[in-house]
Amino acid sequence: MSGGGLHPAHSFTEEARENLRNRQLRANLGFATKTIREKRLRVTQELPDWEDLRLQGAAIKDEALASLSENLLQLEARVQAAGGQVHWARDAAEAREIVTALIQKHGAKEVVKVKSITTDEIELNKGLEEHGIHAIETDLAELICQLAGDAPSHILVPAIHKNRTEIRDLFRDKLGADLPTDDPAKLADAARTYLRQKFMSAKVAISGANFAIAETGTVCVFESEGNGRMCLTLPEVLITVMGIEKVLPHWEDMAVFLRLLPRSSTAERMNPYNSFWTGVHPGDGPKEFHLVLLDNGRTNVLASPVGRQTLRCIRCSACLNVCPVYERTGGHSYGSVYPGPIGAILTPQLLGMRDQNANTLPYASSLCGACVEVCPVRIDIPEVLIHLRGETSKSWFERMAMRFVARAMSSPGRFLRAVKLARFGQKFFVRKGVIRKAPGLGGWTASRDLPALPQQSFREWWKESRGRES
Amino acid sequence: MGLLVATIDLFITCLNDALFPRTGVAMVTLFERLGHVVRFNAAQTCCGQMHLNSGYREEALPLIRRFVDTFSGAEVVVAPSASCVAMVREMYVKAAEEAGDNALAARATELAGKTFELSEFLVGQLAIVDVGAYFPHRVTYHPTCHSLRLLKVAEAPLQLLRNVKGLELVDLKVADQCCGFGGTFSVKNPETSTAMMVDKIGNIEDTGAEFCVAADNSCLMHLGGGFSRKGSPIKTIHLAEILASTETS
Numbered sequence: 001m002s003g004g005g006l007h008p009a010h011s012f013t014e015e016a017r018e019n020l021r022n023r024q025l026r027a028n029l030g031f032a033t034k035t036i037r038e039k040r041l042r043v044t045q046e047l048p049d050w051e052d053l054r055l056q057g058a059a060i061k062d063e064a065l066a067s068l069s070e071n072l073l074q075l076e077a078r079v080q081a082a083g084g085q086v087h088w089a090r091d092a093a094e095a096r097e098i099v100t101a102l103i104q105k106h107g108a109k110e111v112v113k114v115k116s117i118t119t120d121e122i123e124l125n126k127g128l129e130e131h132g133i134h135a136i137e138t139d140l141a142e143l144i145c146q147l148a149g150d151a152p153s154h155i156l157v158p159a160i161h162k163n164r165t166e167i168r169d170l171f172r173d174k175l176g177a178d179l180p181t182d183d184p185a186k187l188a189d190a191a192r193t194y195l196r197q198k199f200m201s202a203k204v205a206i207s208g209a210n211f212a213i214a215e216t217g218t219v220c221v222f223e224s225e226g227n228g229r230m231c232l233t234l235p236e237v238l239i240t241v242m243g244i245e246k247v248l249p250h251w252e253d254m255a256v257f258l259r260l261l262p263r264s265s266t267a268e269r270m271n272p273y274n275s276f277w278t279g280v281h282p283g284d285g286p287k288e289f290h291l292v293l294l295d296n297g298r299t300n301v302l303a304s305p306v307g308r309q310t311l312r313c314i315r316c317s318a319c320l321n322v323c324p325v326y327e328r329t330g331g332h333s334y335g336s337v338y339p340g341p342i343g344a345i346l347t348p349q350l351l352g353m354r355d356q357n358a359n360t361l362p363y364a365s366s367l368c369g370a371c372v373e374v375c376p377v378r379i380d381i382p383e384v385l386i387h388l389r390g391e392t393s394k395s396w397f398e399r400m401a402m403r404f405v406a407r408a409m410s411s412p413g414r415f416l417r418a419v420k421l422a423r424f425g426q427k428f429f430v431r432k433g434v435i436r437k438a439p440g441l442g443g444w445t446a447s448r449d450l451p452a453l454p455q456q457s458f459r460e461w462w463k464e465s466r467g468r469e470s
Numbered sequence: 471m472g473l474l475v476a477t478i479d480l481f482i483t484c485l486n487d488a489l490f491p492r493t494g495v496a497m498v499t500l501f502e503r504l505g506h507v508v509r510f511n512a513a514q515t516c517c518g519q520m521h522l523n524s525g526y527r528e529e530a531l532p533l534i535r536r537f538v539d540t541f542s543g544a545e546v547v548v549a550p551s552a553s554c555v556a557m558v559r560e561m562y563v564k565a566a567e568e569a570g571d572n573a574l575a576a577r578a579t580e581l582a583g584k585t586f587e588l589s590e591f592l593v594g595q596l597a598i599v600d601v602g603a604y605f606p607h608r609v610t611y612h613p614t615c616h617s618l619r620l621l622k623v624a625e626a627p628l629q630l631l632r633n634v635k636g637l638e639l640v641d642l643k644v645a646d647q648c649c650g651f652g653g654t655f656s657v658k659n660p661e662t663s664t665a666m667m668v669d670k671i672g673n674i675e676d677t678g679a680e681f682c683v684a685a686d687n688s689c690l691m692h693l694g695g696g697f698s699r700k701g702s703p704i705k706t707i708h709l710a711e712i713l714a715s716t717e718t719s
Contacts, residue, residue, distance in 0.1 A: 017661045026665075306568075324648045328665040364659060366652025366666070367523060369619035383564075389525030402521060406529035409484065409516040410536070419488045434698055443657030447664040448695030451489060458487040458494035462510045 004151035005092070005123040006347055008335025008357040012364040016329040025161050025330050032160050033321045039267035040318060040374070047259070056256045058378040061312035064248050065302060071214040071247045072293060078217025082279020084289040092122035095241060095294050099124060099206065100131050102239055102290055108133065108204045112195075112235065114221060114228035115139030116208025117155060117315060118294060119241050120337040121350075124206070135206065136198050138227040140191050147174040153331030153339065155317040156265050161330060195227060205235040205286070209242040210314070211257060212291070214249050218278045219291060222261060222271040229273045238277075238286040244293050245302075245311040257314065260376040264316035297350035306387040310345050312377040317342075319371035319381060325364055334361060341371040345384040353391045362388040416459065423453045475596070477507045479544035481585070483554045484516035490687045493550050496714035497588065500601060501548075503716075513540045519557040522565060524654045531569055534562055538577050546595070547585040550710045552617030552685045555587040560620050587617065588710055589685060593626035599633050604717040606636030609707075610679035612670070612693070614686040615648050627685055627709055634712060640677045644669075651692035667696045674704060681707050 008015070019025060044050050064071055076086040089095035103111060111128070113119065113135050125135045125146075137146040141159040145152050147170050152158030159167070168182040177190035207228065212219045219240055221228050232238060248254070262268045280289050302308050320326045320340030331339035335357060336347040344365060348358040362385045371381045394402075408418035429438040434449035444450055456464075478501055482494040494510075501508045518533030537558065541547050549555050559582040566575035592598050611631060617623045631639050650656065650666025657663075671693060674682050680703070684690050687708050694706035 013659050013661075016659060020661050020665050324650070324666050325659075325662055328669075329662055362525075363655065364662070366615070366648045366650060366655045366663070368615035368648035368652065370615075370646075370648070373619065386523055386525070389523070390527050392525060394525070402524065402526050402529060406521055406526070406533065409518075409533055412512055412515055415484065415487075415515045422488075434695075436699070443660045444695070446660055447667070447699065448692060449698040450695060451691060453488055454491055456491060458482050458491035459510070459512055461491055461495060462498075462512070466510075 004120065004335075004337055006121055006336050006338070006350055006358070007355060008347070008361070010335060011357050011360040012333055012335070013360060015333040015335055016364070019330050019333045020328060022330075024163070026328060028161060028163055029327055029330055032157060033327045036157075036267055036321045040264065040321065043263045043267050043269060047263070053256060053260055054376055054378050057260045057314075057376050058312060060248060060253050060256060061314075061377050062309075064253075065245065065308060065311055067249070068244065068247070068302065071249050072244055074214040075212055075217060075247050076293075078214065079219075079279055079289075079291050080217075082217050083281075084217070084279040084291055087290060087292045089292055089294045089296070091296050092294075095122045095292055095296070096124055096127035098292050099239055099241065100128060100133070102237070103128070103133055103204050104131065106204055106237055108202070110134050110136065110198070110202060111204040111206055112136050112138050112198055112202040112231050113142075113205070114207040114223065114231040115142045115158070116206070116241060117152075117337055118208045118243050119206060120152065121243075122241070122294065122296065124241070136195075136202075138195050138198070138231055139223070140188065140225055140227070143191060143195070144170065147171075151332060152337065154320060155315055155339065155342075157317075161332070199227075199230045199234050202235050204237045204239065205231040207231055207238065207240045209240050209246055210261065211254065212242060212247045213251050213254070214247055216251050216278060218251070218276050220254075220274065220276045222275075223273045224266060224268075224271060226273050229275050232275050232277065233285045236286055237288040237290070239290045239292065241292045241294060243298060244295055245298050245313075261314055261316055264314075264318040264374065264376040297352060300352050301346075301349045304349070304387075307345070307349050307384055309379050310342070310349060310384060312379055313342050313346065314377060315342075316376055318374040318376065322370040322374050323365075324368060324370065325366065329364075334364070336361075341365065341381045341385075342379070345379075345381055345388060348388060348392075353388070359392040362392065412459065416457065419453065419457050423455070426452055475506060475546055477509050477545055479541060479547045480508055480510050481514060481517075481541065481547045481549035481554065481558075482510065483549055483551045485691075486550060486687055489691070490708065493687055493708040493710050496708070496710040497548070497550055499714040499719075500710060503714075504596070504598065504601060511540055511544075517554045517557045519554060519561070520653055522557070522561060527565065527568070530565065534565055534578070535574060538562070538574065538581055541581055541585070542577060544584065546591070547581070548588060548591045549585070550588050550685070550708060551687065552587045552614055552621050552623060553688060555585055556616040556620035558582060558585045587621055587623055587685060588713075589617075589626040589630055590621060590623045592713075593629055599629045601630065601633070601713050603633075603637075603713045603715050604635040605712045605715045607680045608638045608640060608678060609681045609683050609712070610640045610642045610674060610677040611645070612642060612649065612674070612682055612684045612689065613645055614684050614689045617685045618646060623685065627683075630709070630713060631683065635717075637712070640679050642677055643673045645673075649689050649693055651689045653688070656692055663692075664696075667692060671696050671700070671702075675702070679704065681705050681712075683707050683709055683712055685709050
C-alpha cells in the first residue's frame with residue numbers, strides 16, 4: 001500500500017546501492033526528470049519577474065513562520081466561524097486517532113483520498129486498515145502505487161518508477177480491466193471507471209492541503225486530474241490533514257504561490273484544478289469539514305535558526321528533478337515519504353536528528369547546488385545539509401581520521417611531514433603512477449584509480465626554485 | 471585596462487600542493503609571463519572545506535583562522551580552485567558568525583573581497599582573455615559545480631580557452647551536471663558517486679576530446695581516476711596548465 005512514513009528502514013548508502021542496480025528504474029527516472037527539468041526551465045524563463053517571485057515567496061513564508069502561532073490561531077477561529085471543525089495533532093499517532101474516530105463516527109468502511117503526502121507521512125492508510133477502514137487513493141499515480149503495494153517514489157510523480165507496460169499488467173491483475181494495449185488513454189479509462197464508482201459511494205473523503213489562509217480560513221488543493229475536486233466536493237464529510245507550516249497569513253499571498261508552485265512542480269502555467277473552500281455551505285459540497293493541524297516534529301525544525309528555512313517548502317519537487325543523486329538513486333533510496341534533496345533535510349529534522357538511518361540522508365549529496373537554483377522559495381539546501389552533517393554522530397574511525405588531517409593541517413611543517421610520510425607509505429601500492437587498491441581507500445578505489453603523490457610537493461618546488469620560503 | 475596589482479598571493483590549496491604541484495607551477499609560470507610578481511606564503515595549509523562540509527565545524531575553525539591570519543595582509547589572493555575559493559568567499563563568514571566570532575567574521579568579509587579563482591581573476595580583474603597560450607589539442611570543458619553555482623564563473627574559462635592558439639574547444643553535453651565527486655561524498659556514497667561519474671565520463675568521451683579541462687583538480691582527480699581505471703586515453707588537465715603552455719614550453 002502507499003504511504004511509508006518517515007522512518008527509513010536502512011541507510012541511504014545501502015538503499016542507493018540496491019536501487020542503482022535497477023536499470024529500468026534509472027532509465028525511467030533519467031527520462032522523466034529530464035523532461036520535467038526542461039519544461040520547468042521553459043515556463044519559468046517566460047516570466048520576466050521570476051526571480052522577484054522567488055524572493056517574495058521566500059519572504060512570505062519566512063513571515064508566516066515567524067508568526068506561526070498567531071496565524072494558526074486565526075486560521076482555527078476563521079474555519080470554526082465558517083462552520084468547520086479544527087483538531088490539533090502533536091504527532092502522527094494523534095493525527096491517526098483523530099481521523100479514525102471521525103470516520104468511525106460516520107460508520108464508514110471505505111473512504112476516498114486525494115493525493116496527500118502529509119497523510120503518507122503519518123502512515124494514515126495503514127492506521128485505518130488496522131481499524132477495518134479501507135482508504136482508496138484517487139490520484140492516478142497514487143492509485144498505481146497503492147495497487148502495486150509500492151511506496152511513492154516522487155512527491156509529484158509518485159509512480160515515476162513504473163512504466164506503461166507495468167501499469168497495464170497491474171490494472172489487468174488488480175482491477176480486472178480488459179486492456180489489450182498499454183495505450184495511456186485506455187489505462188486512464190480503466191482507472192476512471194473504477195474511481196467514479198468509488199466517488200459516488202464514499203461518505204467520507206480525506207485530503208491534504210497545499211495552503212491555508214489564516215485571515216479567511218480558506219484551505220486549498222491544486223491538482224491535475226479533477227479526482228481531487230471530486231473528493232473535495234462529493235462525499236458528505238471532508239477531513240483535511242495539514243502540516244502546520246502550510247498556513248499563510250493573507251489571501252493575497254496566493255497571488256505569488258499560484259504562480260510559483262505550478263511552474264516549479266508540473267511545469268504548468270497553472271494547475272488544471274485549483275480548489276478553495278472555506279468551512280461548509282448548505283446545499284454545496286460536504287456537510288461536515290474537519291481540519292487536522294499536524295505538528296509531528298515541525299516545531300523542532302522551526303527552533304533551529306539554520307534548519308527552519310526547510311519549512312518554507314511548498315512540496316513542488318523541483319529540487320528532485322534537478323538532483324543528480326535523485327536522478328540515479330530514485331525516491332525509494334531516501335526511505336521516507338519525502339525523497340530527494342528536500343527529503344534529505346526534512347526527514348532527519350522531523351525525526352529530531354535522532355534516527356540513525358535518517359541521519360545518513362544529509363550525506364546523500366555532492367553539494368552541487370543545483371537544487372538552490374530552482375527552489376521557488378529559495379531554500380539553501382546545501383547550507384542546511386552541511387549544518388545537519390554537524391548534528392549527526394560519526395564513527396570512531398572517521399573522527400580519528402578527520403582529527404588526524406586537521407592536526408596535520410595545523411602547521412605547514414606538520415603538513416609537509418604528513419605528505420612525506422604518505423609518499424613513503426604509498427611505495428607499496430603505486431603501480432604505473434596510480435594506486436588501484438590500498439587498505440582504507442576502498443571507497444575510492446573500487447571504481448577509480450588514485451594518482452600517486454609526486455616526489456616533490458609545490459612548497460618543496462617553490463623553496464628549491466626560489467631559494468626561500470615565500 | 472585591467473587592475474594594477476603589485477603582488478599576487480598564491481593560494482595553492484592543500485590538494486594541489488601535495489598531489490598536483492604542476493598546477494601550482496603553472497600558476498607561477500603564467501602570472502610571471504604576464505609580468506606579475508607572485509608570492510607563495512608558506513604558512514598556508516588547507517582552507518578547511520573538507521572538515522566544514524563533512525560536519526566537523528570544530529576542526530574546521532582553527533583552519534579557517536589560520537587561513538585568515540595567513541592571507542589578511544595580501545593585496546589579492548588567487549587560487550587554482552573554484553571550490554576552495556567558494557569556501558573562503560561563501561562559507562567563512564557564515565562559519566565565523568555561527569561560532570559567534572564577530573572579529574573573525576569581519577576579517578573574513580574583508581578577505582572574501584580580495585580572493586579570486588584563476589579565470590575570474592584574469593578576465594574579471596586583470597581584463598585579459600588572451601594570455602598568449604598555445605595548446606594544439608581537442609579539449610572539452612567541464613564547468614565544476616562550485617565554479618558555476620557558487621562563484622558564478624561560467625564564461626571566463628571559456629573565453630580564456632577560446633583564445634588559446636591551436637586549441638579546439640568542443641561542447642560537453644549536460645555540462646552543468648555534477649561529476650559526482652562532492653568531497654567526502656565520493657567515499658561515503660561511492661556507488662552513487664560512481665554512477666554520476668560514469669555518465670559524465672560517457673558525455674566526455676562523446677566529444678572526442680583528448681583532454682577534459684576544469685577549474686578544480688578535485689573533480690578532475692575523480693574523473694581522471696575513472697578514465698585511468700577504464701584504460702581510456704582521455705586525459706584530465708587543469709585550466710592553469712593549458713594557460714601556462716606556450717609554443718616554446
